[in-house]
Amino acid sequence: MTDSPTGEAAGYGSRDPDALARRAGARADPDRDQHFLVDDRVLDRIPGYLPADADGSHLLEIGGGAGALTDRLLAAATADSAADPGRVTVIERDGTFADFLREEFAAAVDGGLLDVVERDALDVDLPPFSACVANLPYGVSSEIAFRLLPEKKPLVLMFQAEFADRMVASAGESEYGRLSVSAQHYADVEVVERVPKEAFDPQPAVESAVVRCTPRDPDYVVGDEAFFLRFVKALFTQRRKTVRNAVRNTAHISGLDEPEAVVDAADEELLSSRPGTLDPAAFAALAELAREHGSPTEA
Numbered sequence: 289m290t291d292s293p294t295g296e297a298a299g300y301g302s303r304d305p306d307a308l309a310r311r312a313g314a315r316a317d318p319d320r321d322q323h324f325l326v327d328d329r330v331l332d333r334i335p336g337y338l339p340a341d342a343d344g345s346h347l348l349e350i351g352g353g354a355g356a357l358t359d360r361l362l363a364a365a366t367a368d369s370a371a372d373p374g375r376v377t378v379i380e381r382d383g384t385f386a387d388f389l390r391e392e393f394a395a396a397v398d399g400g401l402l403d404v405v406e407r408d409a410l411d412v413d414l415p416p417f418s419a420c421v422a423n424l425p426y427g428v429s430s431e432i433a434f435r436l437l438p439e440k441k442p443l444v445l446m447f448q449a450e451f452a453d454r455m456v457a458s459a460g461e462s463e464y465g466r467l468s469v470s471a472q473h474y475a476d477v478e479v480v481e482r483v484p485k486e487a488f489d490p491q492p493a494v495e496s497a498v499v500r501c502t503p504r505d506p507d508y509v510v511g512d513e514a515f516f517l518r519f520v521k522a523l524f525t526q527r528r529k530t531v532r533n534a535v536r537n538t539a540h541i542s543g544l545d546e547p548e549a550v551v552d553a554a555d556e557e558l559l560s561s562r563p564g565t566l567d568p569a570a571f572a573a574l575a576e577l578a579r580e581h582g583s584p585t586e587a
């Protein structure tokens with residue numbers, strides 16, 4: 289294992305996570321969403337979950353911490369061509385760890401391979417990136433995921449397992465909901481690895497999972513994406529009601545001025561079903577009907 293504070297390009301990818309945390313000189317604080325990955329085998333596998341044809345020329349990491357994953361991303365970025373390596377940008381909110389990353393990976397920073405951005409990932413303008421690989425801060429993982437998904441780039445993201453299961457669920461499954469439809473609107477999403485609590489220090493309260501998002505256009509058309517997402521959100525607030533009642537009861541969320549006109553125009557079988565049984569394409573068709581007949585106003 290390499291334990292040098294800076295290291296040459298050839299040394300990326302083998303830093304010991306415990307040694308990194310020791311050198312950083314500050315303990316990960318769970319109250320600041322800091323749960324560092326300390327299992328080398330998991331760390332080594334994560335970059336390999338990017339789709340085979342993903343463009344690795346500019347990898348984005350959100351939440352660098354003490355740099356164990358950053359080290360693996362630098363290895364992935366420099367693997368193909370030493371003459372024309374890819375780049376890594378890390379966004380890290382905590383100044384202590386941002387400073388440590390700049391120091392630990394000084395050679396990469398000086399060589400233009402690594403940029404450390406000390407900012408909150410929710411506020412910062414995202415840099416251009418070709419793919420994102422991150423062990424996300426769980427307190428804001430949903431907000432970050434829905435900043436990243438519309439960028440239509442390959443993503444490999446660590447989430448709480450329960451959140452990951454909701455992202456990938458299919459219509460009719462108990463975990464299926466607004467999160468599933470919204471995520472699957474942008475990408476094919478799949479859980480590629482479940483990660484036990486023991487892989488982290490300090491250990492989180494729950495299991496984690498790595499999700500791969502491979503961007504693609506949906507197999508349906510929506511004329512107004514913002515309205516589609518708002519309509520899905522509205523209907524899932526009434527997931528146990530019939531679609532008929534859900535459309536009627538949630539006009540204040542969906543923004544429909546004339547929900548009754550949507551009910552009049554929709555198919556009876558669809559109206560008697562429950563939101564949790566509609567696949568994304570059925571939601572899209574109903575949202576288009578709602579736009580046509582329900583006079584939606586801006587949220």
Ligand SMILES: C[S@@+](CC[C@H](N)C(=O)[O-])C[C@H]1O[C@@H](n2cnc3c(N)ncnc32)[C@H](O)[C@@H]1O
Nearest residue numbers: 321323324325351352353381382408409423425
């Ligand atoms: C789960 S840790 C992952 C650390 C490291 N990548 C690893 O895998 O060991 C999440 C990291 O995100 C940082 N973080 C928390 N909230 C953030 C935010 N809003 N914007 C940017 N970074 C944040 C934390 O300081 C922490 O370093």
